[in-house]
Each structure stands twice: as C-alpha cells, then as structure tokens.
Amino acid sequence: MKIQKGITWLLISTLAGCSFMYPHADLPPEKAANEIIKAVSPQTHVLISPPGLGISATVFDKVARNDIIGDLERYCANTGGYVIPYQAEEDSFFSNSKGFVCQSRSQKLLTFIFSVRGVNLFVLERRSANDTSFDQSVIDFGYLSPQQRAQLIRQAREKADADRRELQRIASNRTKYVGDRVCQDQGGIRYQGTVEQVAGDKVKVFVERASLINAPGLRPGGFQQQYYWVNYWDVFGCE
Known part of the structure; x- marks a missing residue:
C-alpha cells in the first residue's frame, strides 16, 4: 500500500512538473547552464566570466546546440519560470542574436537570458531584483518587453516632434x-x-x-x- 502511494505521488509530481525530478533545479542559471553544456558536449570549453558577465561556449555541433537549448528551456520551466523567445532587431547591439528569456511566474522578473549567435552560446543570470546591469544586457541582446517597446516608440515620436519644432524655429527666424x-x-x-x-x-x-x-x-x-x-x-x- 505504501509503495502504491509512493508511485502515485511520484506520478502526480511528474505531471505537475515538480522541480525535484530535474537534476539542475537547485542550481542558479549560470551554474546549471555550465552543467548542461558539459553533459551534452563534454569536449566543449565553457568560459566562466566574472560575476555579472555571464558564461559562454562555442558549440559547433547543431544537434548538441539544440539539445542544450531544450535542456535550458526545461530548466526554466522546472525552476518556476516560462520561456519567452526573442529575435534581435537589426538596430540591436547584438543584431544577430536570438534565444529566450526566462520569466519567473512568482516574482514577475526575468531570471536569465540565453542567447545564440551562430555557434556561440551565452547565458546571463539576474543577480538581484534591481540588477540594472542585467536589464541593460537583456536590451542589448535584443529582448524588449511590450512596455519597453511602447516606451521606445513614444520616445522616438517625442524626439521627432522636438526635432521638427526646432527646424521650424530655425526656419521661422x-x-x-x-x-x-x-x-x-x-x-x-x-x-x-x-x-x-x-x-x-x-x-x-x-x-x-x-x-x-x-x-x-x-x-x-x-x-x-x-x-x-x-x-x-x-x-x-x-x-
């Protein structure tokens, strides 16, 4: 009877997506990414930068890259987040960047960003709730929330109006x-x-x-x- 109850709980937990079934759920994003990359592509060297600068790796095998992406998406889901894909615009700092950000369901914050640029992979984690350096890096890599996009559009319109008024002032004088x-x-x-x-x-x-x-x-x-x-x-x- 106890065995049956244990199996039932295990099945329910698995269906519910409980994190104890995921091997890296207790690690912060950059450490988890490091373990995932080493597990999928043992020969790949992972460059671990100082805190706040993320980790990076060059993975030439496309299948391995896709497996790493899939594992990182599962890591996001198993740590209370959900994946938001992004594709950088041409005017982004890293214009050829694409990947996803992981949005925390409970804290309503982005917890980490994963970027792919050709064969180069990059992961950067948020280190605190007010990590402005992380927020700026996310923008540099090309992800913008709907609110940020609306703000940029509004700022562009305001600048265009100001420029037009200045040209009119010069022409009027x-x-x-x-x-x-x-x-x-x-x-x-x-x-x-x-x-x-x-x-x-x-x-x-x-x-x-x-x-x-x-x-x-x-x-x-x-x-x-x-x-x-x-x-x-x-x-x-x-x-």
Missing part, C-alpha cells in the same frame, strides 16, 4: 523674401502659401492650401484660399 514658400501649423493643420510682398517685419502670404499634419493627403473642410499679413517669424520655410 530666417528673413522671408518674395517668392518664398512658407507654412504655418495651427491645431493639427498645416497652411501652405507663397510670400508675395515684404514690408519690414511683415510679409503678405497667399495661402494656397491646407492639409492635416499627420495625414498630408487629407484636406480640412471649409478651407478657402486667401491673403494674410503676418510677422515673418510666424511662418517657416517649407516646400
């Missing part, structure tokens, strides 16, 4: 001459026209057309061509 093409932005609409007369700081502009700034092909309703006298710094040169 330039003296205007008859025949210059000029624009003025108002409430999401860009008005375009031609300078037809200059009188001191004032310029007479024939406003020929208007379009939406974010959709130049669209025209606002109710627009009519007409003349305006404005300060030369209130308009900027444009095509």
Whole structure:
C-alpha cells in the first residue's frame, strides 16, 4: 500500500512538473547552464566570466546546440519560470542574436537570458531584483518587453516632434523674401502659401492650401484660399 502511494505521488509530481525530478533545479542559471553544456558536449570549453558577465561556449555541433537549448528551456520551466523567445532587431547591439528569456511566474522578473549567435552560446543570470546591469544586457541582446517597446516608440515620436519644432524655429527666424514658400501649423493643420510682398517685419502670404499634419493627403473642410499679413517669424520655410 505504501509503495502504491509512493508511485502515485511520484506520478502526480511528474505531471505537475515538480522541480525535484530535474537534476539542475537547485542550481542558479549560470551554474546549471555550465552543467548542461558539459553533459551534452563534454569536449566543449565553457568560459566562466566574472560575476555579472555571464558564461559562454562555442558549440559547433547543431544537434548538441539544440539539445542544450531544450535542456535550458526545461530548466526554466522546472525552476518556476516560462520561456519567452526573442529575435534581435537589426538596430540591436547584438543584431544577430536570438534565444529566450526566462520569466519567473512568482516574482514577475526575468531570471536569465540565453542567447545564440551562430555557434556561440551565452547565458546571463539576474543577480538581484534591481540588477540594472542585467536589464541593460537583456536590451542589448535584443529582448524588449511590450512596455519597453511602447516606451521606445513614444520616445522616438517625442524626439521627432522636438526635432521638427526646432527646424521650424530655425526656419521661422530666417528673413522671408518674395517668392518664398512658407507654412504655418495651427491645431493639427498645416497652411501652405507663397510670400508675395515684404514690408519690414511683415510679409503678405497667399495661402494656397491646407492639409492635416499627420495625414498630408487629407484636406480640412471649409478651407478657402486667401491673403494674410503676418510677422515673418510666424511662418517657416517649407516646400
């Protein structure tokens, strides 16, 4: 009866994915990766860098590389995490990097990153909850969370808007001459026209057309061509 209960518990534990069945679950990620690589490819030299710099190895055999990847994915699952694959973008620091990060289910933190670059394997573990060096390395290798991607997109848009405003400021401060093409932005609409007369700081502009700034092909309703006298710094040169 006791044997039967023991077998039943073993079966339940196995199906539940309990970590005691996994040989490296009690090791931190870099040490576990070292053991996995040595077990799969005994002839491979594993370079163990100082703390915070990870471990690396060159594995020429594709089958061995795939086995190592599979074992590391199982290690992640058996230590309370789940695998998130990634493929680095072209503008990443390591543009040809791919692999996965291991996300802790309980702590909601990335615990380690595994990267493949050709025949080169790399594993880096998080050493503390606020390990900013690890967080930056993860970004360098090409993994970005949805929140980070959204933040980068927002920052890029803000920079583009700031650059556009600076160019407009420079163009606005330039003296205007008859025949210059000029624009003025108002409430999401860009008005375009031609300078037809200059009188001191004032310029007479024939406003020929208007379009939406974010959709130049669209025209606002109710627009009519007409003349305006404005300060030369209130308009900027444009095509």
